[in-house]
Amino acid sequence: MLASSTGDEAAGNQDYQRGHMGKIFAEGFSFSGFERDKLYLNQGGAYVDISGLSGLDSVGDGRGAAWADFDNDGDYDLLLTELQGQVHHLYRNEVGQQRHWVRVMLEGRESGPDAWGAEVRVKTSQGIAVKAKTGGSGFVSQGDPRLLFGLDSEEAVEWLEVRWPSGERQRFGSVAAGATVRVVEGEQSLQPVELAATSLPDPAGEDAELLAALVVQPRDEFPAIALQGLDGEQTNFSAFRRADRSYLINLWATHCGPCLREMPELAALAPSLAANGIEVVGISLDMGAAKAKVPSFARRLGVNYQLFTTEEHVFSQIFSGDQVFIPLSFFVDREGMVKDVMAGWSEEIAAKIRTWSGDKSPLTKGTQ
Numbered sequence: 001m002l003a004s005s006t007g008d009e010a011a012g013n014q015d016y017q018r019g020h021m022g023k024i025f026a027e028g029f030s031f032s033g034f035e036r037d038k039l040y041l042n043q044g045g046a047y048v049d050i051s052g053l054s055g056l057d058s059v060g061d062g063r064g065a066a067w068a069d070f071d072n073d074g075d076y077d078l079l080l081t082e083l084q085g086q087v088h089h090l091y092r093n094e095v096g097q098q099r100h101w102v103r104v105m106l107e108g109r110e111s112g113p114d115a116w117g118a119e120v121r122v123k124t125s126q127g128i129a130v131k132a133k134t135g136g137s138g139f140v141s142q143g144d145p146r147l148l149f150g151l152d153s154e155e156a157v158e159w160l161e162v163r164w165p166s167g168e169r170q171r172f173g174s175v176a177a178g179a180t181v182r183v184v185e186g187e188q189s190l191q192p193v194e195l196a197a198t199s200l201p202d203p204a205g206e207d208a209e210l211l212a213a214l215v216v217q218p219r220d221e222f223p224a225i226a227l228q229g230l231d232g233e234q235t236n237f238s239a240f241r242r243a244d245r246s247y248l249i250n251l252w253a254t255h256c257g258p259c260l261r262e263m264p265e266l267a268a269l270a271p272s273l274a275a276n277g278i279e280v281v282g283i284s285l286d287m288g289a290a291k292a293k294v295p296s297f298a299r300r301l302g303v304n305y306q307l308f309t310t311e312e313h314v315f316s317q318i319f320s321g322d323q324v325f326i327p328l329s330f331f332v333d334r335e336g337m338v339k340d341v342m343a344g345w346s347e348e349i350a351a352k353i354r355t356w357s358g359d360k361s362p363l364t365k366g367t368q
Contacts, residue, residue, distance in 0.1 A: 037062045037080065056080075056091055067137065068144035072195045074101040074178070076148060081141075092200045100151040100177035102160075105193060106133055109185040110166040114145070117165040120183075122149050122157040122175075151177050160190070210343050215320050218341060222249065222332045223317045227283065227308040230295050238336070246278045247332040248353065251318070253285045254297045256326045262345035263301045269350075270305045272357035277334075280305035285326060287312055331356075 036057040040047040051057035061083035067076040071092070078091040102122060108115030116135040121128055129149050137143035151157065154177060161171040162183050172190050175181060182191040211217055224238035241247065250266060252259040263282070270280045282305060284294045291309045298307055315324060329349075331340040342349050 035059070054091070056089075058089060060087065060089075062089075063139055064141040065138050066141045066143050069103070069146070069148055071198045071200045073097070073197060074099075074103070074148070075150075076144065077200065090200065096150075100154055102149045102151060102157055102175050102177060103180040103195075104147045104149070104160065104162075105145075105180065105182040106147070106162065107182060107184045108164065108166075110168070111164045111185055115164065115185065119163040120147050120149075121161040121163070123159045123161075124151060124154045124157055126152065126154070146180075207341070210341065213320055213323055213325070214318065214341065215316070216318055216330065216338055216341070218338050220338050221336050222247075222330060222338050225283075225314045225317055226311045228310065230298075230307055230309075241332075241336055243334060244277070246334055247330075248273065248278055248280045248356075249330045249332060250280065250282045251285055251326050251328040252282055253326055254290060254293045255286075258345045259327050260301070262327050263298075263303055265345075265350055266353075267302050267304045269353055269357060273353070276357050278356055282307045284309045285315075285324070 036051060036059055038049065039051045039054050039056045041050045056078070058080070062080050063083045064081040066079045068079065069075060070077045070079070070090070075093045075096065077093045078089075080089040080091065082088060104120050104122075106115040106118050106120070107113065108118065111118060114135070115133055118133045119130060120133070121130050131147045131149065133145060133147060135142070149157070156174045156176045159171055159173055160175050160181075160183075161169065162185075163169050164185050166185070168185065170183065170185075170188075172183075175190065180193040180195050182193050184191065216222060222237060224236040227235050227237060227240060229235070237249075248266075250262070252263065266280055266282075273280055282298075282303065284291070284307065286294055286309060294307065294309060318328075325343060327343075327345055329342045330338050331342075333339050340352075342352070
């Protein structure tokens, strides 16, 4: 917990600002104590917590939220901003896609062009729904100014009424479900509006975070990183690689706990992989005096595949930032291209590698 005195704050002490706020932003502290964001569903006056179900329960410092139909498909999506500004979240609404709706756009004259404060009513067999156009829907946030009415299974609204801030009232007849209409203050007819449907991006795949942390991506040529054999011979990957072989390149280190489990399993798989044209190559990321531990460490684990150490500048050839994580494995085909990237070690990864030792492995057929 961070605490401050009133005197510090009142004085605007620069040391306080750097120390207190620096911890908040630079060191990942949270104003909200990492409370999860909440989303509630109104079920006839009873509100049900659907935060976890919706995927919206982020622990980030959410501050502003804007509801809008970003893809014009007839339901509200949600844009959530975070205080630290490092990431924003766009949540695509895919609930109730078969339900009907009507959208109303307002254009004021005497009430001002934005028509803030106008009230729209629509009548269906289920009753009258009311919405007001407001100029602010949350902390430093503005939602969609277009008013969206959910109609459930209704085919149309019986009538639509606008009560303008100027005091004028206008009522119009039936509007079909799925329509977007513009109401201009003082005009006697509705204007149909055609809105282009858009497509919001799909959520990032499970490997998106991994790939964002790497320079080397699938379909890239694996870089000619510096290699030093345990006998001291210097080379690089391009010079070492044979055109008739594929490679499973495993980055590891003697201080890596998961590597203790992974390397014996790779050693057990190495002969069958080699028989299928795939060579296992281990590259230690140990630096400095720790390099001297590599030979004895490998012997203790029974490693039977070729091992190398490397140089510190190789980190920038593999990783896109300061975060370095191991074990990390790359499958490189006979053309020297990266076909797969795997972080960590699990039974799923081991099972995938086992399939490559079979005659039907597609990864041993070049860059098809």
